[in-house]
Amino acid sequence: MLFNRINLRKRGRRNQWVGYLYILPWLIGFLIFQAGPLFASLYFSFTDYSIIGDTNFVGLKNYLTAFTSDVNFMKSLRATLLYVFGAVPLKLSLAFIMALILNSKLKGIRIFRTAYYLPSIMGASVAVAILWRFMFMKSGYINTILGFLGFRTFDWIGSPSTALFVIILISVWQFGFAMVLYLAALKDVPTELYESASIDGAGPFRRLFSITLPSISPVIFFTIVMQLIAHFQDFTAPMIVTRGGPLKTTYLYGLLIYDNAFKFFKMGYASALSWILFIIIATITGIIFKFSNVLVYYRGGSNEE
Amino acid sequence: MKKISILMLAVIFVVSLTVTVFAAESPVTLRFRWWGGDERHKATLAALDLYKEKTGVTVEAEPVGWDGYESKMMTELGAGTAPDILQLDQPWLLNLIQKDVFLDLTDNPEIDFSQFDQEFLKLQCVREGKLIGLPTGGNSFRFVVNKNFMEENGIDLSKNYTWDEWFELGKKIHDANPDNYLMAWDPGEPWKFFDDYIRDKTGDYIIGDDYTVHASKKDIVEALTYLAMMYETGTSLPVGEVMPFTCVMDTNPKWLAGEIGGMPDSASKIDIWVAASTFPIWTMNMMVPTDAKNTGAFYRPSQLYGVPNSSANQEEAIKFINWILTDKEASLVQGTARGVPIAESAFEALKKAGELSDITVDAMERGIANQAPAAPAVTGDAEIGQILFDAFENVAINHDVTTIDSIADELIRRIQTRLDEMKG
Numbered sequence: 042m043l044f045n046r047i048n049l050r051k052r053g054r055r056n057q058w059v060g061y062l063y064i065l066p067w068l069i070g071f072l073i074f075q076a077g078p079l080f081a082s083l084y085f086s087f088t089d090y091s092i093i094g095d096t097n098f099v100g101l102k103n104y105l106t107a108f109t110s111d112v113n114f115m116k117s118l119r120a121t122l123l124y125v126f127g128a129v130p131l132k133l134s135l136a137f138i139m140a141l142i143l144n145s146k147l148k149g150i151r152i153f154r155t156a157y158y159l160p161s162i163m164g165a166s167v168a169v170a171i172l173w174r175f176m177f178m179k180s181g182y183i184n185t186i187l188g189f190l191g192f193r194t195f196d197w198i199g200s201p202s203t204a205l206f207v208i209i210l211i212s213v214w215q216f217g218f219a220m221v222l223y224l225a226a227l228k229d230v231p232t233e234l235y236e237s238a239s240i241d242g243a244g245p246f247r248r249l250f251s252i253t254l255p256s257i258s259p260v261i262f263f264t265i266v267m268q269l270i271a272h273f274q275d276f277t278a279p280m281i282v283t284r285g286g287p288l289k290t291t292y293l294y295g296l297l298i299y300d301n302a303f304k305f306f307k308m309g310y311a312s313a314l315s316w317i318l319f320i321i322i323a324t325i326t327g328i329i330f331k332f333s334n335v336l337v338y339y340r341g342g343s344n345e346e
Numbered sequence: 347m348k349k350i351s352i353l354m355l356a357v358i359f360v361v362s363l364t365v366t367v368f369a370a371e372s373p374v375t376l377r378f379r380w381w382g383g384d385e386r387h388k389a390t391l392a393a394l395d396l397y398k399e400k401t402g403v404t405v406e407a408e409p410v411g412w413d414g415y416e417s418k419m420m421t422e423l424g425a426g427t428a429p430d431i432l433q434l435d436q437p438w439l440l441n442l443i444q445k446d447v448f449l450d451l452t453d454n455p456e457i458d459f460s461q462f463d464q465e466f467l468k469l470q471c472v473r474e475g476k477l478i479g480l481p482t483g484g485n486s487f488r489f490v491v492n493k494n495f496m497e498e499n500g501i502d503l504s505k506n507y508t509w510d511e512w513f514e515l516g517k518k519i520h521d522a523n524p525d526n527y528l529m530a531w532d533p534g535e536p537w538k539f540f541d542d543y544i545r546d547k548t549g550d551y552i553i554g555d556d557y558t559v560h561a562s563k564k565d566i567v568e569a570l571t572y573l574a575m576m577y578e579t580g581t582s583l584p585v586g587e588v589m590p591f592t593c594v595m596d597t598n599p600k601w602l603a604g605e606i607g608g609m610p611d612s613a614s615k616i617d618i619w620v621a622a623s624t625f626p627i628w629t630m631n632m633m634v635p636t637d638a639k640n641t642g643a644f645y646r647p648s649q650l651y652g653v654p655n656s657s658a659n660q661e662e663a664i665k666f667i668n669w670i671l672t673d674k675e676a677s678l679v680q681g682t683a684r685g686v687p688i689a690e691s692a693f694e695a696l697k698k699a700g701e702l703s704d705i706t707v708d709a710m711e712r713g714i715a716n717q718a719p720a721a722p723a724v725t726g727d728a729e730i731g732q733i734l735f736d737a738f739e740n741v742a743i744n745h746d747v748t749t750i751d752s753i754a755d756e757l758i759r760r761i762q763t764r765l766d767e768m769k770g
Contacts, residue, residue: 092424094445110763112756178590180599199586201743287586287743289736303417305729 086313091306103313114314116289117297123205124293125272128212133264136216140223141253154224158217165215170281174198177207177282201288208291211278219264226257255338262337266326273322294318374662377429379408380649381415382683385617389683393676397669403662405431423447426656430663434479434650436470437726448478448652449660456664461672461689469720470647479650480671483614483685486713487538487643488629489529490619491608492601496628499528499607503630506641509543509572512633516581519607525600528607530583531576532595533739538610539576540569541725541734542632542644545718549639552761553730555722557769559761566754572635573738574745585742596622613709614648614685620705629709642718648685686710727768733760 061068086103090096107114143154163169176182177197184194197203234252243251254261276295279285285292285300298318302311380390387409394405408429410418416438422428423445434442442448451457452472457480466484471477496503499519507515516528531539544552544561547568552561576582583606591598596619600606604625610632611619620627632643651671653663670676677692681701687693696702702710724730737757741750 092420093447112760174590179584179587196584196586199584199589284589284592286589286739288739300732304732306417306420 082312082315085309086316088309089307090309090312092308096309099309103310104317106310107314107317113289113292113297117292117294120205120290120292121273121294124209124212124275124291125269127205128209129265129268129272131209132213132216133219133261133268135213136219136264137223137261139216140220140227141249143220144224144227154221158221161215161217164211165277167277167281170211170278173207173211173278174282198283199287201290204283204287204291208278208282208293211282212272212275219268222260222264223257226260227253230256256340258337259339262329262333266329269325269329270322273318373402373404374659375404375406376431376659376663376666377406377408378431378666379410379419379429380433381410381412383618386683389680392679393670396675396679397666401669403666405666423654423656428654428656430653430657430659431667432652432654433482434652435726436647436650437728437731439471439479439650440473440723440726442652443473443476443478446655448654449657449664450476450478451480451653451664452477454664456661457668458672461691463688466647466688471650473723479647479652480667481647481650481688482671483648483682483687484645484710484714485612485614485648485685486645486710486717487542487610487632488613488616488709488713489608489632490611490616490627490629492604492606492623493626493628495526495604495607495625501607501630503628506631507633508636508638509576509633510636513575513579513581516576517579520580524580525605526607527583527600527605528581530588530595530598530601530606530609531585531742532609532611533585533589533592533735533742539573539738540566542718543569543572543635546638546640547635549719551719551722551725552734553722553724553765555724557724557765559758559765563754563758566757567750570737570741570750570754571747573741574747574750577742577745585739612648612685613706613713614682616705616709617682617703628705629712631712640718643713644721645713645717646721647688682706724765724768727764729764730761733757733764736760 085096087098087100088096089099089103139157143150143157179194179196179199181197183197187194195203197207230253234256235248238248238252274295275293276299279291279293279296280299283291285296294314298311298314301307301314378394380386382390387407390409391407394407398404416435419428419432452475453459462480466481467477471479471481491501491503493503499515501515512528519526519528541552544550544565548561548565550560552559552566554560577584583600587600588595588598595601595609598606601609602623608630613629616627616629631641634641651667653660653667657663670680671687672689672691674691674695677687677689677695678699678701681696682703686702686706687696697707734757737753740753
């Protein structure tokens, strides 16, 4: 009896090792290409690494420089925060409204759903960004149409007051992905809830705020968190459309890191900037998670009365 | 039994693979990377074929675009995997020499130094006593014009206009027709306006190789004020309309429609303007401040060729550089793909064969005759370029003269901080 038990334990341990062997290729890849560079960048953020030449340990100098003497850091942070907290609510609100509208069972509704989803597939590409640049410049299509309709024209991407709006618009235009998630979530809401609510005399807005929103709140929560994290790191649009200008109004954080890393070759400083961004994103995500206890309703969870 | 045979098979497999890889012996092959357009790629490839014919050495070509060239090069230099010969831009020289990653070509026996002007090499290519790149061609900064536009508006192409005169003309032209602009300034190298303004006004550049700011605040404020006037008077196309066409203004619809008089650009790019435009192109000297101490425009090497320390074929690489820069046949095959050749023999060969277009010869000869003093090496620093650009953009977009004082203060402060950083 004892003999069998010892055998089983031995086999268990061997099975464990076989498991590790099976994931070894992925593990090696992860360590070399993800974990390794991650910790390397943390190390470099405390040095003045610049690809070639000596690397000296400088302690917290890079972090202090960002907050004290780099004039572009504050400008970039401001532009990024404006962008993130402008684009994400707009985008998700639009996605939600469209999901409500497209949740009907009309014939051909699928075509609309596909059409609105398309931008989010190709939207983040360089080609589309170049297209937007030409559309929104002073002599571009948008102004041609506005002029034709009798409205005033603006130099959308050449003017500091409107350039960020164009960048936000590119992001908002790609609401399709969130919309599709909301559509799926809407279909999951039990119809009995709506029926009993209307029997009790609840109007459409009451139903929306008391049934729909709470029911799909987990999905909304998910999209908020994922979109926030993604938008903090957006790079392609500002890089191609406005190159950070005019007057750094669209100089998003990704561009700041890129310029410091690949234009000025200050890799150490760029690494520090990346970790500052990480801390910012982690903090904001943490705050949202804290609020989720109050705002998110999980069916079948501890909220059930 | 099964395990042993599998193991044996694996060993045989690995061994044979290794043997095959190492057995592939090849003769000397050089890797050569440069940036440019299709014309330059074609011309250079033809030269490489010629070299193979004459010496049997294969040169593997890596023709690429300008975008991303520098960062790729720096990464490879850090890893030691850079090509044997690299095309370099003059602003990079100081940084590369300080990092000690290229061979010092001074007094190298494989190079025919008699073909190169020693003064030019000393002022434009040598930094901190080291020479890491040989100049390909010379480039001068000219004002490229739409000949028809200028004739219609009575501009004299042989005159050296002062900025005051120029803005008066610009205002008149723009007031008469709001679609027309006497000029446009490409933000690709925007600091040139007030950097050159200060050089022309005072005879010295805004910063020096002693890592200090040479220009006085008064001069900087004056330069920035003139910059604001350039936009305020309607002389120049607003910066917002030029930005989508940075470095490709030859595709700008307003230029193609003949609504812009001219643009500053390097003489080496004249052929691009000629090819793009339906109207005749010519060049004139750049405008200067009133009572200018210097009226010359910058004249600098178009590019340089260098050999990294990491190259396994250093001698062959240097021989190749010498050939491609000084050999008569090489010069004929390449033409003016990299500007007008600096090396005597190459230049003479092209001139004799009539390969230099009238406009290019005129531009170059007037450019060489009208040279400004060589720019300090520190001007090449990317961060300083960014600082100057920020000040330029601020003035160009708002052209509010009341803010110029504080912009000048910030400019001086930021440049000095960066210079201190570079010195340390």
